[in-house]
Amino acid sequence: MTTGADIDSHWHEVATLAQLDPDFPVGVEVQGQKIGLFLLGETVHAVEDVCPHAYALLSQGFQEDGVIECPLHAARFDIASGKCLTEIGQRDLQCFPVRVQQGRVQLQLPITKAGA
Numbered sequence: 001m002t003t004g005a006d007i008d009s010h011w012h013e014v015a016t017l018a019q020l021d022p023d024f025p026v027g028v029e030v031q032g033q034k035i036g037l038f039l040l041g042e043t044v045h046a047v048e049d050v051c052p053h054a055y056a057l058l059s060q061g062f063q064e065d066g067v068i069e070c071p072l073h074a075a076r077f078d079i080a081s082g083k084c085l086t087e088i089g090q091r092d093l094q095c096f097p098v099r100v101q102q103g104r105v106q107l108q109l110p111i112t113k114a115g116a
């Protein structure tokens, strides 16, 4: 799903809270960046979606106990922190600020020098 609508300067509305499921992540794309949305308890987390090991979407992986497992070679990452838990994952994942306003999930991308 791609919406990418600007709300404030760099907040992007990407989903509604009702679309998120604690067992099934949702993949979105904002300004060309693939980002996975994960619901842990009442909290939404936005984490880069492409596995650092090779090309696989972590949002298509297996989510359990706050951990996402890559569907291709089983790298595991802590969703809340992005921390890589297995050597094959190679590095930690980038996490993005998230807020929920009136049931709408918004995330913030880093501001680029070009101001894009």
Ligand code: FES
Residues within 6 Å of the ligand: 051, 052, 053, 054, 055, 056, 070, 071, 072, 073, 074, 075, 088, 089
């Ligand atoms: S692509 Fe994710 S572990 Fe290989």
